[in-house]
Amino acid sequence: MTIAAKSASPAGSGRTRSALILVGASLIGVAAYFGLLALILPGGAPVAAQQVANALTLGAIYALVALGYTMVYGIIELINFAHGDVFMVGAFVALYFMAGPLGQTGSAVTDPLLLGGLLLATFIVAMTVMAVVNVTIERFAYRPLRHAPRVAPLITAIGVSLILQNIMQILVGTGDRKVPQIFPNVHFDFLGASIGYLNLFILVASLILMYGLQQFISRTRLGRAMRATAQDQQAAQLMGVDLNLTIAMTFLIGGALAGAAGVFHSQYFGFVRFDLGFNAGLKAFTAAVLGGIGNLTGAALGGFIIAFIEVFAAANGQQRWSQAIVFVVLIVVLVFRPAGILGQQLGERA
Amino acid sequence: MTGRVANPRPPMLGASRATLRRYVEQHRSLTIIFGMALVGALLPLLALVPPFSIFQGQSVWLNGFSNAGVFVLLALGLNIVVGLAGLLDLGYAAFFAIGAYAYAYGASPFSGNHAPFILMLLVGALVAATFGVLLGAPTLRLRGDYLAIVTLGFGEIVPIVFLNAEKYTEGTNGIGGIYKPDIPFVEFTLLNPWPFYVLILIIVTVTMIFVYRLSESRIGRAWMAIREDELAAASNGLNTVTTKLLAFALGASTAGLAGVFNASKLTLVSPDQFLSTVSFTIVAMVVLGGMGNIWGVALGAFIVYTIQVVFLKQLNAFFEGLHVPILSDINFVQYQFLLYGLALVLMMLFRPEGLFPSQRRRRELHAADAAESETESVAALDESIS
Numbered sequence: 155m156t157i158a159a160k161s162a163s164p165a166g167s168g169r170t171r172s173a174l175i176l177v178g179a180s181l182i183g184v185a186a187y188f189g190l191l192a193l194i195l196p197g198g199a200p201v202a203a204q205q206v207a208n209a210l211t212l213g214a215i216y217a218l219v220a221l222g223y224t225m226v227y228g229i230i231e232l233i234n235f236a237h238g239d240v241f242m243v244g245a246f247v248a249l250y251f252m253a254g255p256l257g258q259t260g261s262a263v264t265d266p267l268l269l270g271g272l273l274l275a276t277f278i279v280a281m282t283v284m285a286v287v288n289v290t291i292e293r294f295a296y297r298p299l300r301h302a303p304r305v306a307p308l309i310t311a312i313g314v315s316l317i318l319q320n321i322m323q324i325l326v327g328t329g330d331r332k333v334p335q336i337f338p339n340v341h342f343d344f345l346g347a348s349i350g351y352l353n354l355f356i357l358v359a360s361l362i363l364m365y366g367l368q369q370f371i372s373r374t375r376l377g378r379a380m381r382a383t384a385q386d387q388q389a390a391q392l393m394g395v396d397l398n399l400t401i402a403m404t405f406l407i408g409g410a411l412a413g414a415a416g417v418f419h420s421q422y423f424g425f426v427r428f429d430l431g432f433n434a435g436l437k438a439f440t441a442a443v444l445g446g447i448g449n450l451t452g453a454a455l456g457g458f459i460i461a462f463i464e465v466f467a468a469a470n471g472q473q474r475w476s477q478a479i480v481f482v483v484l485i486v487v488l489v490f491r492p493a494g495i496l497g498q499q500l501g502e503r504a
Numbered sequence: 505m506t507g508r509v510a511n512p513r514p515p516m517l518g519a520s521r522a523t524l525r526r527y528v529e530q531h532r533s534l535t536i537i538f539g540m541a542l543v544g545a546l547l548p549l550l551a552l553v554p555p556f557s558i559f560q561g562q563s564v565w566l567n568g569f570s571n572a573g574v575f576v577l578l579a580l581g582l583n584i585v586v587g588l589a590g591l592l593d594l595g596y597a598a599f600f601a602i603g604a605y606a607y608a609y610g611a612s613p614f615s616g617n618h619a620p621f622i623l624m625l626l627v628g629a630l631v632a633a634t635f636g637v638l639l640g641a642p643t644l645r646l647r648g649d650y651l652a653i654v655t656l657g658f659g660e661i662v663p664i665v666f667l668n669a670e671k672y673t674e675g676t677n678g679i680g681g682i683y684k685p686d687i688p689f690v691e692f693t694l695l696n697p698w699p700f701y702v703l704i705l706i707i708v709t710v711t712m713i714f715v716y717r718l719s720e721s722r723i724g725r726a727w728m729a730i731r732e733d734e735l736a737a738a739s740n741g742l743n744t745v746t747t748k749l750l751a752f753a754l755g756a757s758t759a760g761l762a763g764v765f766n767a768s769k770l771t772l773v774s775p776d777q778f779l780s781t782v783s784f785t786i787v788a789m790v791v792l793g794g795m796g797n798i799w800g801v802a803l804g805a806f807i808v809y810t811i812q813v814v815f816l817k818q819l820n821a822f823f824e825g826l827h828v829p830i831l832s833d834i835n836f837v838q839y840q841f842l843l844y845g846l847a848l849v850l851m852m853l854f855r856p857e858g859l860f861p862s863q864r865r866r867r868e869l870h871a872a873d874a875a876e877s878e879t880e881s882v883a884a885l886d887e888s889i890s
Contacts, residue, residue, distance in 0.1 A: 231649075232649075233649045233652060233653055235656075295849055295853070298853055299852060299853070302852075302856065303590070303731075303856075303868065304649065305586070305590055305591075305592050306852045306856055307852070308592050308649060308652055309592070309787070309791055309848050309852050310848065310849050310852045310853070312594065312784065312787065312845075312848060313844070313845045313846065313847070313848030313849035313852070314845065314849060315845070316784060316841050316842070316844055316845030316848070317842060317845035317846060317849065319841070319845075320838075320839070320841045320842035320845060321842065323838070324838065324839070324842070432780070433660075436653075436656065436657055436660065439653055440657075443650075443653075474664070474668050475664075475668065477660065477661065477664055478661045478664055478665065478668075480657075481657040481658070481660065481661045484653070484654065484657055485639075485642060485643070485654065485657075488642055488643055488646060488650060488654065489642040492646050492650075
């Protein structure tokens with residue numbers, strides 16, 4: 155351990171330190187949230203622990219979708235309205251892949267090896283399909299408008315969102331579609347609450363994906379190209395960055411993460427609807443703004459915070475207002491700190 | 505003689521056409537009045553002529569035209585925000601809802617008030633404008649796309665608030681029994697579509713003149729300057745925030761007018777009349793018609809509304825009547841938002857200035873192509889020199 159610490163560069167240790175601060179602050183935040191819920195809710199600590207587990211799971215899903223928004227905004231400064239719908243289509247891909255090729259009818263799979271295999275296959279398919287869909291959208295709907303007035307790609311994004319939603323509506327109908335929930339409904343005791351392994355799985359798997367993304371962005375050549383493009387497209391191009399490839403890559407990663415979030419959503423809630431992307435997209439975008447748009451850690455953090463707020467409202471019996479509360483949060487952030495929690499003050503860009 | 509053949513248009517007609525054009529350019533407001541009077545007179549007649557009279561009777565058509573007028577009004581209002589000032593408002597239906605509920609509070613047995621209709625038109629516009637300012641003030645200082653997402657959220661929230669605040673809004677059922685307009689010497693009844701038709705025609709005409717005069721004024725030029733280059737506009741001493749806020753408030757107040765009229769016509773307001781789909785429909789109308797052009801936007805709204813309400817339904821009835829195996833099972837009305845989505849994407853890609861563009865907007869939207877071809881020609885020049 156000491157050797158590793160010694161050999162690390164000053165910049166590296168700075169990064170480690172800020173990562174440690176982030177982890178510490180997050181843990182303190184979760185603990186504070188738990189304490190607050192335990193005080194307020196009539197059920198006390200067990201109910202609070204249950205709600206914290208719900209909030210963390212929901213937050214993981216929002217965070218994955220928010221990452222797609224923040225990456226795209228960071229690199230081409232476009233609010234990709236269609237991203238929420240990409241997430242929704244991802245959930246449907248998970249549904250039909252499980253029900254179709256995998257032949258699952260809804261009974262839980264208890265064999266851990268088989269379960270892992272099925273989930274892995276679903277992840278690979280959903281992430282690949284959504285990555286391809288997202289790159290296709292970028293290629294045909296956004297790339298031709300890269301130099302157009304700003305309002306043009308925004309309108310196109312709305313159009314793409316409407317198209318995705320209505321194609322799904324025509325294909326699957328307007329009602330809820332049940333997803334085969336293959337994850338066994340097993341729980342473990344924690345602070346008196348019984349918490350599903352599914353919650354734990356979603357949280358851990360999302361954190362792994364987010365860590366992987368962070369490593370990819372900060373360590374690989376393509377990640378560096380993405381950061382350079384986000385800072386200054388022209389300068390990046392002059393340094394030999396392939397702009398089209400880099401932007402396509404951003405959409406590819408964003409789509410894959412939305413696909414993963416779709417799989418999580420389908421397993422966690424057990425149903426999918428054609429219009430679920432709209433609200434999820436709005437919340438995830440709020441999360442991205444809250445964390446500081448363009449900032450990956452911020453988007454993840456924002457996702458969890460939005461979920462905490464939403465679960466807090468729901469736990470206090472105000473479920474039907476949760477959407478309004480999230481929106482008020484968005485306005486308040488924009489008024490008082492448009493750059494978000496972790497974003498830098500960038501003037502015009504904010 | 506041969507000269508006449510080469511120039512088939514008699515010189516007299518050419519001259520009168522030039523006179524007409526000059527007259528139209530000098531008297532735009534009068535032209536709008538004449539134009540709308542002509543449209544207003546032709547539409548009821550058109551409804552009596554075969555291809556249209558087959559579908560439905562004249563009074564049904566007139567009723568439909570009045571509803572279309574509401575959307576024309578909405579599109580004109582959104583045109584101020586999107587077309588003139590270049591700001592994307594995706595929750596425009598929220599202001600429509602606010603106007604409608606304002607009228608419901610002002611003139612219904614539910615609230616116990618019965619304020620005069622004309623007064624309520626002003627109140628509805630004012631209340632909607634106030635909400636526009638409240639929403640715009642914090643967000644218009646930021647970049648345009650934040651406004652898009654905030655208005656999208658606002659458009660979602662307003663129906664939710666009207667839905668959840670049951671004590672004040674009767675929730676899902678909405679406020680019913682709203683009084684019809686009370687204008688002296690005119691009786692508004694359910695069976696007679698004419699008064700509503702004439703009323704919306706007048707409101708639309710006045711709004712068109714208003715929007716036209718605004719767009720040609722100092723304020724209108726300021727909006728266009730901001731739309732084309734906000735930084736340059738600010739450098740020239742424009743207060744961009746208040747100018748944008750004014751566009752936003754005026755757009756909202758037009759939606760308020762539409763809301764008041766619609767509530768008085770339907771005599772019912774409920775949250776499901778103002779979902780985000782309405783906002784998207786209006787955006788599609790403005791984009792399709794041609795952002796910035798008053799006549800284009802009005803025509804776009806009219807066409808989209810007619811396609812949505814008459815054409816798609818008739819298509820259903822038509823194929824059902826024919827018993828065509830596959831086509832009669834398709835619900836064409838279901839495809840309308842797919843059509844809007846495709847229209848938005850295709851228009852932006854291939855004809856961003858809309859079907860009936862304003863000259864200025866067209867030049868602006870093709871500025872990127874022009875700049876590209878310019879650099880190309882410069883490159884070609886460089887090559888030829890070397």
